[in-house]
Amino acid sequence: MIAGGWLLLLSGFALVTLLCRRLGAMPILCQLLLALALPLLSLTALQPAALLQPGWVHWLYSLSFALVMGAILADIADSRLNLNSLKIALPSFAVPFVCGLLCAGWLLTGSSATSRMAIGFLFALTAIPVLFLYLQSIRYPLQDMADLLQAAILIDILCWGLFALAQPGPVWQMLLLPLALGCLPLLLYRLKLRHEAVPGVLFFVILAVLQVLGFNALLFGVSYVLVMAQLGLRIRMPLPAAGWSRVQWYLCVPVLLACGALQIDIGALDWQQAGLWLPVFLLAPVLAKLVGNWLGLSWAWPHKSRSVRWQASVLLNIRGLTEVVFLNVLLAQGLIGSLLYFVFLLMSVTATLLPAVLGIRLIKTR
Numbered sequence: 001m002i003a004g005g006w007l008l009l010l011s012g013f014a015l016v017t018l019l020c021r022r023l024g025a026m027p028i029l030c031q032l033l034l035a036l037a038l039p040l041l042s043l044t045a046l047q048p049a050a051l052l053q054p055g056w057v058h059w060l061y062s063l064s065f066a067l068v069m070g071a072i073l074a075d076i077a078d079s080r081l082n083l084n085s086l087k088i089a090l091p092s093f094a095v096p097f098v099c100g101l102l103c104a105g106w107l108l109t110g111s112s113a114t115s116r117m118a119i120g121f122l123f124a125l126t127a128i129p130v131l132f133l134y135l136q137s138i139r140y141p142l143q144d145m146a147d148l149l150q151a152a153i154l155i156d157i158l159c160w161g162l163f164a165l166a167q168p169g170p171v172w173q174m175l176l177l178p179l180a181l182g183c184l185p186l187l188l189y190r191l192k193l194r195h196e197a198v199p200g201v202l203f204f205v206i207l208a209v210l211q212v213l214g215f216n217a218l219l220f221g222v223s224y225v226l227v228m229a230q231l232g233l234r235i236r237m238p239l240p241a242a243g244w245s246r247v248q249w250y251l252c253v254p255v256l257l258a259c260g261a262l263q264i265d266i267g268a269l270d271w272q273q274a275g276l277w278l279p280v281f282l283l284a285p286v287l288a289k290l291v292g293n294w295l296g297l298s299w300a301w302p303h304k305s306r307s308v309r310w311q312a313s314v315l316l317n318i319r320g321l322t323e324v325v326f327l328n329v330l331l332a333q334g335l336i337g338s339l340l341y342f343v344f345l346l347m348s349v350t351a352t353l354l355p356a357v358l359g360i361r362l363i364k365t366r
Contacts (some may be wrong), residue, residue, distance in 0.1 A: 005051050013254035018106055024139055027249055028320065029356055032349045033259035035324075039264035039342065044091060048262045059212065061259045064252035065325060066208035068129055069218060071244065073153075073225045074203075074235035085150035087300035092316060093155045095292030096123035096285060103284050107277060115335045121159040122326065122344055123285040124292075126152040130320030132354060137143070141282045141317075144308075147300065148316055150345045153222060156322060159216050176215045181206055183225025189231050200236045215366065218325075253321070261345065263331060269339045281343045286351050289317045312353050319348035 013031060020030040041048040051057065062328075100123030104116035131152055135145045164175050184206075185199055193199075203224055228235055237244050237267040293313035301309055326342055330336045 002051055002054055002057075009051070009253065011256055012252050013258075014245045017249050026134065026356070028133055028253065029353060031253055032255055032320065032352055035261040036345065037105075038258060038261035039266045041262075042265045043267055046265035049265065052259060052262055057259070059208075060255055060267050062208045062211040065217065066204050066257040067244075068248060068252045068256065068321065069221055070204050070235070071248070072238055073221045074237070075199075077082065080148065081149070084147045084300040085154060088147060088296035088316070089153035089154035091295035091299065092126070092292040093124045093158050093271075094152060095097070095295065096288040097121065099123055099284055103280055107280060114166050114337075118335045119162065121163055122323065122330075123288055124155060124157050125159050125319060125323050125326060126316055127318050127320030127322040127352070128156060128291075129322065131318045134315065134318060144312065148312060150317050151296070152316065155219065157322060159326070160216055161299055162245075164216050164219065178210060178220035179223055180181075181210070181221050183227055185224065185227045185231055185233065194276070196236075197236070197242075197247070200232060201238055203235050216303055229322065240289070255320055255334050257324060260288060260328050260341075263328075264338050264342050264345070266342075269332070269342060270310050274339055274343065277343055278346075281340070282347050282350065285344075285347055286317060286354070289351070290314070293317060311360050314358060314360060316355060317351050319351045323348040 011036060016030045016034050017027045021026045038048065097120040100120030101116055103123075104111065106121035108116065108119070111349065128149065132149060141149075161175070184202065188199055188202075203221075206224075207217050207221050210220055226234060239247060290313050293316045294309065295302075297309045297312050297316075301312075324345065327336070327341050327348075329339050331338070
């Protein structure tokens with residue numbers, strides 16, 4: 001029964017993806033919209049939450065996370081971090097993070113300091129995978145793409161690293177174990193195990209296992225690929241390019257989106273409370289992120305035109321999968337409830353659709 005439900009769900013995502021390709025739209029945008037509609041299933045006789053109960057679903061989610069995040073990190077971490085990326089990242093993180101803290105302190109009275117910090121991180125996050133796919137699809141200039149992607153990596157390192165520090169319990173274990181495992185390429189290099197298949201397979205396996213065990217898998221992934229880049233090594237996907245594209249769009253991305261959206265029970269949400277939260281948590285993260293992006297891009301790209309900086313500010317506001325994964329973590333730890341999850345999921349979809357709504361499509365190299 002559960003397997004049949006997942007097969008039907010994945011078939012729906014596959015049909016939407018095929019339709020988007022025929023219409024010339026980006027599949028990820030259509031998949032996000034479909035994910036936003038999934039909570040409506042809770043209003044029917046179906047029990048969508050039951051689809052998340054089997055242990056194999058958790059493993060499938062972890063494998064999907066490892067493959068999607070690992071592939072994107074392996075592709076974009078080859079270039080070294082530069083000063084422009086740092087200039088973009090600092091205001092792009094600081095402005096929305098502070099705004100998130102203020103909004104959480106105002107609306108979420110009685111919440112813990114960790115919960116308020118988590119809201120700040122939700123304001124600041126940029127979705128590395130979706131940003132990469134969007135920039136690639138509109139043929140964004142390569143050097144500018146590198147600046148934006150490296151800035152997104154820095155922002156997410158700050159968010160995930162500070163979030164791990166802010167949590168009670170074995171904080172150092174949560175930080176040190178992923179960082180220590182991220183240094184494994186140094187050991188492999190000294191042991192002369194330099195064939196691309198060895199560090200590549202090890203990378204994806206550890207990423208999935210850390211995700212299952214609740215450690216900071218993204219922190220491991222970023223540190224691992226940066227160490228690999230310093231050694232002059234690359235991480236190869238364990239699948240051919242054509243096969244990986246099918247696995248990504250027809251399995252991994254739908255699983256990541258569905259596992260988040262199916263946790264929302266629309267009928268149990270406090271809509272009176274939502275009337276107060278929705279305008280703030282829908283608009284404030286987008287506006288604060290745009291301001292932070294603009295300040296960072298004006299600092300890093302002072303000689304570029306206003307239109308170029310404006311487009312980059314909107315693009316750097318893309319949320320997507322990273323936001324969904326972070327929301328899943330917060331919901332699992334009880335730091336946010338279903339209502340906040342739904343509001344921020346709606347915000348994530350809005351911010352990710354914004355470049356397409358504003359007509360930011362094909363960009364010729366300048």
